[in-house]
Amino acid sequence: MNLQREPPWESLQQIAQFLDPKSLAMSSCVSKLWHEAMSSNHLWKPFLSSHYPSSLHLISNTTSHHSLFSLLRNSSSRRRHQLTPPPPRISxxxxxxxxxxxxxxxxxxxxxxxxxxxxxxxxxxxxxxxxxxxxxxxxxxxxxxxxxxxxxxxxxxxxxxxxxxxxxxxxxxxxxxxxxxxxxxxxxxxxxxxxxxxxxxxxxxxxxxxxxxxxxxxxxxxxxxxxxxxxxxxxxxxxxxxxx
Amino acid sequence: MATIITKEQQEKEKMVTLVSSDSEKFVVEQKVAEKSHVIKMVMNCCGIESPIPVRRVKGDILKSILEYCEKHSKGEAQEVMEKWDKEYMDKAEKDLVFFHDLMLASHFLHIQELVDLIAVTFAGMLKMKSPEEIRQKFNINNDLTKEQEEHIMTTFGWAFQPI
Structure with a gap:
């Protein structure tokens, strides 16, 4: 069963309030409207302040909360998963x-x-x-x-x-x-x-x-x-x- | 005691007629209709004597919404309500077009409790789904350019990693 229309922006904002960071991130990649609705600062600020409270000092007019949260999460996931080193250059x-x-x-x-x-x-x-x-x-x-x-x-x-x-x-x-x-x-x-x-x-x-x-x-x-x-x-x- | 009964009786008499976009008529108690902030404001300013048109909501949706409002105007125990809400949502979720219309109508009529209930249910439907799975389930067109999509996916790279 398909929807005829996308959920409107207001509904998405409402839904977003009940999403965990991972689902919020996945939903942000769906479409332009979804990205806009799911990346509001007020949605990401609580995650940022509970996961990385000190990082709130880094917020400026040009830094959005979702991109700062992602920057820090990407960094810690790189650390945990240890980027695979490049193949050896000699054989x-x-x-x-x-x-x-x-x-x-x-x-x-x-x-x-x-x-x-x-x-x-x-x-x-x-x-x-x-x-x-x-x-x-x-x-x-x-x-x-x-x-x-x-x-x-x-x-x-x-x-x-x-x-x-x-x-x-x-x-x-x-x-x-x-x-x-x-x-x-x-x-x-x-x-x-x-x-x-x-x-x-x-x-x-x-x-x-x-x-x-x-x-x-x-x-x-x-x-x-x-x-x-x-x-x-x-x-x-x-x-x-x-x-x- | 006697005065209370009279009040209840008076309440009961206060019925209002709502008319859906497809001209279906619903006669409900005022306190049921009041669950919608929008209808409450209309009743406050125009009274309840003449039928109130709800032009943007179809009959089947309005019927379901009024069923919700009626249940929620009874002041039953929280556990009873939670169970009822769950069954109500389980039923609504089965038909995504209906579910979507219900969501729009609850917004339009400004029934905050229902808006929240639907949002929580919708959020539950998005859990553990990839962007593509979400698009497929809700028939959403991906209008992001390749560059935009790549940029967003890189930003949220952590979400695509196994835990």
């Missing part, structure tokens, strides 16, 4: 990972290839791996992981560390180093809240006389908060600051 196909592992003076494993050619984590996190064949050694390690941008014009050292590593479980040796803050406001006064990590996994070859063999190298970037790996996109967005 794994443009990055070259160079990983060199030394134990003492001896080079144990070296690997250099496109990031996309490593085993990429399927869950979309910034974590990579590759199989290696190397001897398990004891001693002080030098671990270097550098990301080089295609064209070899820029590079970023994720980790460069000389120490004995941290033993994790029976067969893991892990190295980590805090990453610098990006050139944006992230991590003011300290690191970026991120840690670069290189993990070595060993396998104890019982048949081969109990010799420890290195079987896999893992690379990743973690967030200090919650000790979780960052997402692939967040990792790329971080590297952007140094590689573009």
């Amino acid at each position: 794994l196909h443009e990055l070259f990972f160079a990983v060199d592992l030394f134990c003492g003076d001896e080079r144990v494993v070296s690997q250099g290839k496109l990031a996309s050619e490593f085993e990429v984590d399927k869950g979309g996190i910034f974590r990579f791996g590759y199989e290696v064949e190397g001897e398990g050694k004891e001693g002080e390690w030098r671990v270097v992981w550098v990301v080089v941008m295609e064209g070899c014009l820029k590079a970023f050292t994720v980790i460069e560390r000389v120490d004995k590593g941290r033993v994790v479980g029976g067969n893991g040796l892990w190295f980590s180093e805090e990453l610098p803050g990006g050139r944006c406001c992230v991590g003011v006064g300290g690191g970026g809240g991120l840690v670069g990590e290189v993990g070595l996994e060993f396998y104890c070859d019982v048949e081969g006389g109990g010799r420890r063999k290195m079987v896999r190298v893992r690379l990743g970037v973690l967030s200090v908060i919650g000790c979780r790996y960052v997402s692939l996109d967040d990792g790329l967005r971080y590297l952007e600051h140094f590689l573009l």
Whole structure:
């Protein structure tokens, strides 16, 4: 059943008095007449003064109550819903990972290839791996992981560390180093809240006389908060600051 | 006691005839007709002897309005009235053309209680509806230019976000 005519302006004003802010906002988008009727200052003033009492000081002849209310609501909803960041400007196909592992003076494993050619984590996190064949050694390690941008014009050292590593479980040796803050406001006064990590996994070859063999190298970037790996996109967005 | 009865009887005798735009006649007590501020003013100045034309209101609408005024002139308990009002609105809401005419007539006749009741009901019909749903339900033409619509939608961006 359709109406022949729109409700007159007076009726709309009357109806508007009984609407909550959201319904009032939706009704404002219906037509010119509805917009005019639904955006009167006297309708929005009570919402403004109950939600943001201090903002009434901002009202001037050129600011309407509904637009000020919306400005503040838009701002808080942006805050709550966190605008999705732009997609990363670099991809794994443009990055070259160079990983060199030394134990003492001896080079144990070296690997250099496109990031996309490593085993990429399927869950979309910034974590990579590759199989290696190397001897398990004891001693002080030098671990270097550098990301080089295609064209070899820029590079970023994720980790460069000389120490004995941290033993994790029976067969893991892990190295980590805090990453610098990006050139944006992230991590003011300290690191970026991120840690670069290189993990070595060993396998104890019982048949081969109990010799420890290195079987896999893992690379990743973690967030200090919650000790979780960052997402692939967040990792790329971080590297952007140094590689573009 | 006796004087009160006489007064009531006198009240009862005070009947007024209202004539709708389509010439339908309604004979009601003066206190019922008085619920309309406009009719009250007409009665005050012209008396109740001759029929009062209500030119802008059709018979079916005037009948429904007088039914409302009659119920509301009895001074019944609030709960009873609230229940009656709800049933009255439920019925009116079913036919949007009728509902719309009722709204216009209540404005025109200046029956504030009914104007408010209809406005609350109308507001309830707008709840949780998108602009397009509102336009469809009430057959409203969107006369906003694309730029105006975009501007308004951006201003009220928060209302379109999930909570």
